[in-house]
Amino acid sequence: MKNQKFFDSLCSKESILQTIIDESKDIGYYSLPEQEINHIQSFADKNSKKNIVVIGIGGSSLGAAAVYDFLRYKKSFDKELFFCESTDPVLLNSTFSKIDLNDSLFIIVSKSGSTIETISIFKYILSLVPLNKEQFIIVSDDGSSLHQLAMKNSLPFFEIPSNVGGRFSVLSSVGLLPLALIGVDIKALLNGAKAIKESFFSQGQAYEDIVCKASFYASNIAKYNINCLFSYSEAFRSFNDWYIQLWGESLGKRQLHSYLNVGLTPIGLIGPTDQHSFLQLIVEGKRDKSVTFIKVKDFDTHMKIPDITIEFLEKLDFINGVDFSDLINKQADSIIESLRNKHDIPLDIIEVDKIDEFAIGELFYYFELLTSVVAKMIDVNAYDQPGVEEGKKILRGFFN
Amino acid sequence: MKNQKFFDSLCSKESILQTIIDESKDIGYYSLPEQEINHIQSFADKNSKKNIVVIGIGGSSLGAAAVYDFLRYKKSFDKELFFCESTDPVLLNSTFSKIDLNDSLFIIVSKSGSTIETISIFKYILSLVPLNKEQFIIVSDDGSSLHQLAMKNSLPFFEIPSNVGGRFSVLSSVGLLPLALIGVDIKALLNGAKAIKESFFSQGQAYEDIVCKASFYASNIAKYNINCLFSYSEAFRSFNDWYIQLWGESLGKRQLHSYLNVGLTPIGLIGPTDQHSFLQLIVEGKRDKSVTFIKVKDFDTHMKIPDITIEFLEKLDFINGVDFSDLINKQADSIIESLRNKHDIPLDIIEVDKIDEFAIGELFYYFELLTSVVAKMIDVNAYDQPGVEEGKKILRGFFN
Numbered sequence: 001m002k003n004q005k006f007f008d009s010l011c012s013k014e015s016i017l018q019t020i021i022d023e024s025k026d027i028g029y030y031s032l033p034e035q036e037i038n039h040i041q042s043f044a045d046k047n048s049k050k051n052i053v054v055i056g057i058g059g060s061s062l063g064a065a066a067v068y069d070f071l072r073y074k075k076s077f078d079k080e081l082f083f084c085e086s087t088d089p090v091l092l093n094s095t096f097s098k099i100d101l102n103d104s105l106f107i108i109v110s111k112s113g114s115t116i117e118t119i120s121i122f123k124y125i126l127s128l129v130p131l132n133k134e135q136f137i138i139v140s141d142d143g144s145s146l147h148q149l150a151m152k153n154s155l156p157f158f159e160i161p162s163n164v165g166g167r168f169s170v171l172s173s174v175g176l177l178p179l180a181l182i183g184v185d186i187k188a189l190l191n192g193a194k195a196i197k198e199s200f201f202s203q204g205q206a207y208e209d210i211v212c213k214a215s216f217y218a219s220n221i222a223k224y225n226i227n228c229l230f231s232y233s234e235a236f237r238s239f240n241d242w243y244i245q246l247w248g249e250s251l252g253k254r255q256l257h258s259y260l261n262v263g264l265t266p267i268g269l270i271g272p273t274d275q276h277s278f279l280q281l282i283v284e285g286k287r288d289k290s291v292t293f294i295k296v297k298d299f300d301t302h303m304k305i306p307d308i309t310i311e312f313l314e315k316l317d318f319i320n321g322v323d324f325s326d327l328i329n330k331q332a333d334s335i336i337e338s339l340r341n342k343h344d345i346p347l348d349i350i351e352v353d354k355i356d357e358f359a360i361g362e363l364f365y366y367f368e369l370l371t372s373v374v375a376k377m378i379d380v381n382a383y384d385q386p387g388v389e390e391g392k393k394i395l396r397g398f399f400n
Numbered sequence: 401m402k403n404q405k406f407f408d409s410l411c412s413k414e415s416i417l418q419t420i421i422d423e424s425k426d427i428g429y430y431s432l433p434e435q436e437i438n439h440i441q442s443f444a445d446k447n448s449k450k451n452i453v454v455i456g457i458g459g460s461s462l463g464a465a466a467v468y469d470f471l472r473y474k475k476s477f478d479k480e481l482f483f484c485e486s487t488d489p490v491l492l493n494s495t496f497s498k499i500d501l502n503d504s505l506f507i508i509v510s511k512s513g514s515t516i517e518t519i520s521i522f523k524y525i526l527s528l529v530p531l532n533k534e535q536f537i538i539v540s541d542d543g544s545s546l547h548q549l550a551m552k553n554s555l556p557f558f559e560i561p562s563n564v565g566g567r568f569s570v571l572s573s574v575g576l577l578p579l580a581l582i583g584v585d586i587k588a589l590l591n592g593a594k595a596i597k598e599s600f601f602s603q604g605q606a607y608e609d610i611v612c613k614a615s616f617y618a619s620n621i622a623k624y625n626i627n628c629l630f631s632y633s634e635a636f637r638s639f640n641d642w643y644i645q646l647w648g649e650s651l652g653k654r655q656l657h658s659y660l661n662v663g664l665t666p667i668g669l670i671g672p673t674d675q676h677s678f679l680q681l682i683v684e685g686k687r688d689k690s691v692t693f694i695k696v697k698d699f700d701t702h703m704k705i706p707d708i709t710i711e712f713l714e715k716l717d718f719i720n721g722v723d724f725s726d727l728i729n730k731q732a733d734s735i736i737e738s739l740r741n742k743h744d745i746p747l748d749i750i751e752v753d754k755i756d757e758f759a760i761g762e763l764f765y766y767f768e769l770l771t772s773v774v775a776k777m778i779d780v781n782a783y784d785q786p787g788v789e790e791g792k793k794i795l796r797g798f799f800n
């Protein structure tokens with residue numbers, strides 16, 4: 001992948017490498033690209049159930065969903081993957097009506113082991129399918145309630161390393177297990193991440209890109225408090241959701257050494273659809289947004305606009321014979337050029353080579369590193385989420 | 401519907417009624433609730449094609465999609481509805497592989513009549529299905545290129561009133577025609593809108609709610625530049641997208657009487673899913689966001705969490721026997737209470753009675769009026785989108 005930035009002159013390259021090296025000794029996601037995955041792959045290779053049902057919410061599902069939605073337009077999988085995350089009755093009803101439960105593998109994913117949405121749905125499934133070691137798999141922290149349940153009932157258990165947080169867990173068993181089960185090349189996914197890791201820690205291009213952007217975001221946090229990810233393909237829709245959780249939940253915090261609430265607000269956009277929605281606000285609205293475009297260099301699809309003239313619409317014949325993938329990339333370029341002409345909208349372009357496992361592995365690790373570096377620069381702990389605890393306590397109180 | 405606000409003391413009730421009454425003489429959306437719809441309904445009643453395929457982008461599809469996604473969990477339709485909006489080749493490929501083109505009705509929706517995405521896809525379809533008056537319908541402005549094409553070929557034509565803008569057009573033939581074709585009760589949809597209209601113009605509760613909120617948003621535009629819509633049901637996912645276009649594209653503008661770029665940034669969230677993503681940023685991040693919760697009073701589904709105790713998870717038995725719809729509403733209430741405890745996050749709650757046509761009709765008109773009133777208060781033209789023109793010109797230039 002390639003990252004072009006149009007605000008280089010505005011950003012300094014603070015020396016933050018040692019700080020990140022120090023942090024990487026305690027924070028687990030940094031070392032996930034090198035992990036041993038044979039046990040995951042061999043478990044996946046033995047499975048014969050047709051439906052893979054992930055029961056998990058937030059960090060327990062967004063990463064796997066991002067990869068699945070990225071690849072599903074290009075690749076045909078021999079298994080079906082479902083996500084049950086919400087307690088929303090309309091959604092549960094509709095999801096379960098589509099699944100043959102007897103031909104399903106249920107992966108219960110919860111870092112704490114006691115996420116209320118996950119356990120509610122787990123109970124619902126247990127009213128239909130008795131707990132058995134052929135159909136239920138637990139992915140959780142070592143020692144959690146779910147881990148104990150797995151041991152007692154000999155359920156397959158995959159550990160989430162305790163120093164890997166939910167939103168940084170896509171490259172752990174949380175993401176790898178369901179993805180391996182449907183036939184995703186998880187080795188290539190890790191290799192993509194590894195490429196960015198090596199480039200960053202050797203102070204190569206990824207270091208240059210990430211530190212430049214992070215220092216711009218951090219030093220302009222009061223003015224540009226919104227960061228848009230404008231992804232030019234439907235394939236990125238769930239990746240955008242993954243980015244929103246990562247960015248919002250990691251950076252929206254009280255500062256460690258102040259009483260101040262700080263944060264950067266993520267927005268996920270899909271091109272060209274959102275040219276007809278959010279774009280006007282970027283072009284003419286308040287100058288409070290940076291924009292990162294994501295483009296695909298080679299869509300590897302060949303679908304041309306036919307050479308047909310429609311009467312009264314001859315003026316649009318200039319698109320005749322153009323490949324749809326050229327059109328979408330030119331649409332991205334035209335918007336980029338029009339925003340650059342404004343001179344006060346910070347923007348950069350990330351281009352991935354193809355829609356494949358390696359590419360999304362790169363993107364995951366790139367955005368995780370970017371998040372970690374920005375967090376250091378704005379003095380917040382990227383890895384906790386204390387703000388969501390109060391709501392859980394209040395909910396518990398409603399049932400007393 | 402009911403709208404509870406928790407910042408009443410902070411907002412004034414400017415007298416803006418006369419300004420809106422004056423505007424409603426020129427701007428067409430205001431009078432859509434009273435329009436004649438017999439020609440739409442009788443056309444729909446005669447159709448026998450199984451697939452309804454809407455070719456349109458932005459305001460030409462978001463409104464119908466919002467209604468369809470809202471109702472589809474509750475209602476079974478006898479027709480299939482598809483939306484083709486993007487030039488994204490991966491998406492087009494996947495959509496067309498699912499549709500039996502011979503059993504399809506294609507609705508070409510473009511206000512200008514020359515939207516590049518829409519015409520590209522139209523051409524693509526024409527390479528597979530010849531233009532014929534049994535399968536192609538045009539929805540466009542009177543006198544547009546598409547209107548001329550319809551007349552020349554005797555295609556059914558439905559007019560978009562020229563003073564109804566794309567993002568305010570859901571209650572015109574743009575939304576009503578595809579919705580009537582799949583069996584949505586479009587009369588009830590308009591009645592919901594009418595209820596809000598009457599309450600607003602008679603200075604009833606809707607006037608009170610809308611003017612109070614609008615004046616708060618306008619007078620705090622520099623501090624609270626982000627407005628989150630936190631909707632507690634998956635049924636609202638496409639409604640959120642509709643809101644994002646309406647809010648962003650209408651309010652992100654240069655002021656009419658200044659050189660300043662102003663705007664309010666819309667965010668769409670779905671509960672409880674986004675409690676595990678964006679919520680942390682609202683609770684502990686920078687105080688730059690207001691939050692509007694949308695709740696459903698009666699989901700009219702009955703799906704209980706079974707009375708099952710899971711060993712090691714006995715502490716979660718308090719949810720046993722609870723209906724999922726009670727749980728989701730209590731989850732919303734717990735988050736609302738935790739945000740109210742912060743005292744510096746402006747929030748309000750909209751509660752609709754049910755998931756039905758009347759309810760979403762109310763919501764459309766409520767948010768349209770809110771947008772119009774805020775636009776007046778921040779001195780922008782809610783009904784144009786000049787910022788998106790430059791990109792279109794640049795794109796055209798790429799093909800010379």
